[in-house]
Amino acid sequence: xxxxxxxxxxxxxxxxxxxxxxxxxxxxxxxxxxxxxxxxxxxxxxxxxxxxxxxxxxxxxxxxxxxxxxxxxxxxxxxxxxxxxxxxxxxxxxxxxxxxxxxxxxxxxxxxxxxxxxxxxxxxxxxxxxxxxxxxxxxxxxxxxxxxxxxxxxxxxxxxxxxxxxxxxxxxxxxxxxxxxxxxxxxxxxxxxxxxxxxxxxxxxxxxxxxxxxxxxxxxxxxxxxxxxxxxxxxxxxxxxxxxxxxxxxxxxxxxxxxxxxxxxxxxxxxxxxxxxxxxxxxxxxxxxxxxxxxxxxxxxxxxxxxxxxxxxxxxxxxxxxxxxxxxxxxxxxxxxxxxxxxxxxxxxxxxxxxxxxxxxxxxxxxxxxxxxxxxxxxxxxxxxxxxxxxxxxxxxxxxxxxxxxxxxxxxxxxxxxxxxxxxxxxxxxxxxxxxxxxxxxxxxxxxxxxxxxxxxxxxxxxxxxxxxxxxxxxxxxxxxxxxxxxxxxxxxxxxxxxxxxxxxxxxxxxxxxxxxxxxxxxxxxxxxxxxxxxxxxxxxxxxxxxxxxxxxxxxxxxxxxxxxxxxxxxxxxxxxxxxxxxxxxxxxxxxxxxxxxx
Ligand SMILES: Cc1cc2nc3c(=O)[nH]c(=O)nc-3n(C[C@H](O)[C@H](O)[C@H](O)COP(=O)(O)OP(=O)(O)OC[C@H]3O[C@@H](n4cnc5c(N)ncnc54)[C@H](O)[C@@H]3O)c2cc1C
Numbered sequence: 001x002x003x004x005x006x007x008x009x010x011x012x013x014x015x016x017x018x019x020x021x022x023x024x025x026x027x028x029x030x031x032x033x034x035x036x037x038x039x040x041x042x043x044x045x046x047x048x049x050x051x052x053x054x055x056x057x058x059x060x061x062x063x064x065x066x067x068x069x070x071x072x073x074x075x076x077x078x079x080x081x082x083x084x085x086x087x088x089x090x091x092x093x094x095x096x097x098x099x100x101x102x103x104x105x106x107x108x109x110x111x112x113x114x115x116x117x118x119x120x121x122x123x124x125x126x127x128x129x130x131x132x133x134x135x136x137x138x139x140x141x142x143x144x145x146x147x148x149x150x151x152x153x154x155x156x157x158x159x160x161x162x163x164x165x166x167x168x169x170x171x172x173x174x175x176x177x178x179x180x181x182x183x184x185x186x187x188x189x190x191x192x193x194x195x196x197x198x199x200x201x202x203x204x205x206x207x208x209x210x211x212x213x214x215x216x217x218x219x220x221x222x223x224x225x226x227x228x229x230x231x232x233x234x235x236x237x238x239x240x241x242x243x244x245x246x247x248x249x250x251x252x253x254x255x256x257x258x259x260x261x262x263x264x265x266x267x268x269x270x271x272x273x274x275x276x277x278x279x280x281x282x283x284x285x286x287x288x289x290x291x292x293x294x295x296x297x298x299x300x301x302x303x304x305x306x307x308x309x310x311x312x313x314x315x316x317x318x319x320x321x322x323x324x325x326x327x328x329x330x331x332x333x334x335x336x337x338x339x340x341x342x343x344x345x346x347x348x349x350x351x352x353x354x355x356x357x358x359x360x361x362x363x364x365x366x367x368x369x370x371x372x373x374x375x376x377x378x379x380x381x382x383x384x385x386x387x388x389x390x391x392x393x394x395x396x397x398x399x400x401x402x403x404x405x406x407x408x409x410x411x412x413x414x415x416x417x418x419x420x421x422x423x424x425x426x427x428x429x430x431x432x433x434x435x436x437x438x439x440x441x442x443x444x445x446x447x448x449x450x451x452x453x454x455x456x457x458x459x460x461x462x463x464x465x466x467x468x469x470x471x472x473x474x475x476x477x478x479x480x481x482x483x484x485x486x487x488x489x490x491x492x493x494x495x496x497x498x499x500x501x502x503x504x505x506x507x508x509x510x511x512x513x514x515x516x517x518x519x520x521x522x523x524x525x526x527x528x529x530x531x532x533x534x535x536x537x538x539x540x541x542x543x544x545x546x547x548x549x550x551x552x553x554x555x556x557x558x559x560x561x562x563x564x565x566x567x568x569x570x571x572x573x574x575x576x577x578x579x580x581x582x583x584x585x586x587x588x589x590x591x592x593x594x595x596x597x598x599x
Contacts, residue, residue, distance in 0.1 A: 005048075012562070019369075066252040072201045106368045126204070136291060164176070194268070305357050311430070395450060452519065524580050
């Protein structure tokens with residue numbers, strides 16, 4: 001089987017960079033240890049090898065489709081994937097013991113999901129959605145709601161979904177119009193339509209639990225009037241049978257990629273008989289849903305890095321086998337053609353991919369660690385973890401998804417013309433990846449969140465915490481002869497971000513449109529700098545192991561590969577941050593074409 005993921009890099013991050021072991025000292029995780037945890041990562045890889053990867057290509061070609069009568073046809077393997085994944089704990093794993101989970105650190109849970117995304121991203125999404133929607137019920141629902149729905153969801157029998165988007169309300173959820181009319185005892189009659197609902201209907205599960213945003217009749221306009229409802233396709237009743245609810249699947253969108261993953265159009269209450277159950281308090285729905293959205297944003301960033309990793313490894317294998325031409329210094333036309341991996345430009349493309357996918361995974365792990373600390377630690381440590389995660393969440397989502405697209409494009413480029421054909425998998429990875437820049441909030445929306453909210457939140461505290469973490473790594477690297485020049489470069493970039501923000505301050509509060517007009521360029525600058533930090537952090541850990549001669553888990557080549565890729569990122573990628581700063585500080589305002597004449 002071709003390599004599609006790298007356990008050695010996952011292990012390095014868990015063991016030496018982001019220190020999973022530290023978490024076992026907290027009460028929340030004290031029932032775990034390293035050996036058991038690593039065995040779970042290996043078991044997840046075996047599951048992916050057996051159930052997921054072998055079906056990746058055929059689940060694309062025999063794609064999900066609508067039968068015209070409310071049902072969505074899916075690949076028969078999907079049921080096996082979901083049931084076996086559930087049995088191994090990859091839906092419930094990170095939930096608390098009292099909720100029926102294993103109380104795993106999200107660092108560990110998401111490492112398995114990273115492998116699944118590399119193996120078969122269209123299939124694993126179903127499990128992730130159920131995990132996230134069950135977690136919403138656990139956090140904000142009643143015990144009755146938990147008991148009725150969550151155990152079946154954790155068994156993989158019932159599918160959870162997040163139903164937010166409507167035809168007229170995608171990025172702007174404040175404009176949703178699905179309406180809830182009270183019928184007593186916390187139940188409501190629901191009327192409305194949701195589109196693009198992932199996993200909203202398929203053959204692998206028996207019931208669908210739609211965690212739906214709707215507006216209670218008479219609620220305030222905007223985000224303050226949105227509530228969260230559980231709307232099952234079938235209501236479980238006392239005799240354990242299932243009674244149909246008025247939820248109709250009106251179609252499945254045919255897509256560029258992720259063609260194993262149903263994307264449904266749901267109609268609630270066409271026959272005025274759709275019953276929903278309020279979760280928590282009225283009008284707090286969007287704030288509840290943010291729990292799921294924030295976790296999903298980290299997963300989307302991670303998933304993108306994982307798919308790009310599979311594309312990278314496929315193109316690496318091809319580059320080692322395909323021969324073409326000779327290196328420039330070889331003048332003898334009778335010499336056998338060289339494997340293309342020996343061409344400098346092919347090495348540049350491979351190194352760029354490696355830098356993106358492993359840098360992206362390192363950033364994801366950083367987020368996962370902060371998530372775990374936020375839930376396990378107390379006092380200042382908890383507060384710092386929360387702040388750091390708040391500012392990193394839009395970055396991990398936007399940077400990883402945008403760069404993973406670029407990375408998979410390079411994978412096709414390594415293949416040459418063959419990469420463009422359906423004979424090789426690179427095109428599928430490339431097609432699958434596009435959606436990652438769109439769902440869970442587009443790159444534009446993540447960038448507005450970063451510049452408009454996160455850099456100034458808590459009087460700039462989140463940015464200060466991030467800066468303190470980066471400075472700690474810079475300090476460690478400064479003490480090392482090999483790394484200190486990179487420490488200086490990163491320090492300069494952090495200073496540059498400060499200057500850009502100072503420059504942008506002139507526009508607020510007076511001209512907020514201007515302040516936010518280049519939010520995506522700012523995201524690009526921040527993302528590049530933050531991933532440079534993650535590369536330096538990995539290099540510090542690799543240098544420590546090399547110096548201690550600690551080759552118990554990894555080889556010297558592995559550590560040297562980390563340091564080499566860090567150097568590559570600093571030489572080829574980090575200068576982009578400076579280019580962004582020049583755009584951001586340019587006095588001309590070019591995206592303010594009110595009359596639209598130019599277009
Ligand atoms: C395959 C797929 C699966 C999905 N799964 C789900 C799901 O499970 N549940 C769910 O609820 N939704 C889901 N979605 C919906 C998805 O989250 C939305 O498509 C996404 O949020 C964008 O909304 P939109 O498509 O309406 O685009 P629009 O909001 O119309 O955006 C169009 C463009 O305008 C830009 N834009 C919009 N507003 C602004 C602004 N204020 N400032 C600057 N730029 C702006 C956007 O960045 C984008 O480039 C899915 C979508 C797809 C395609």
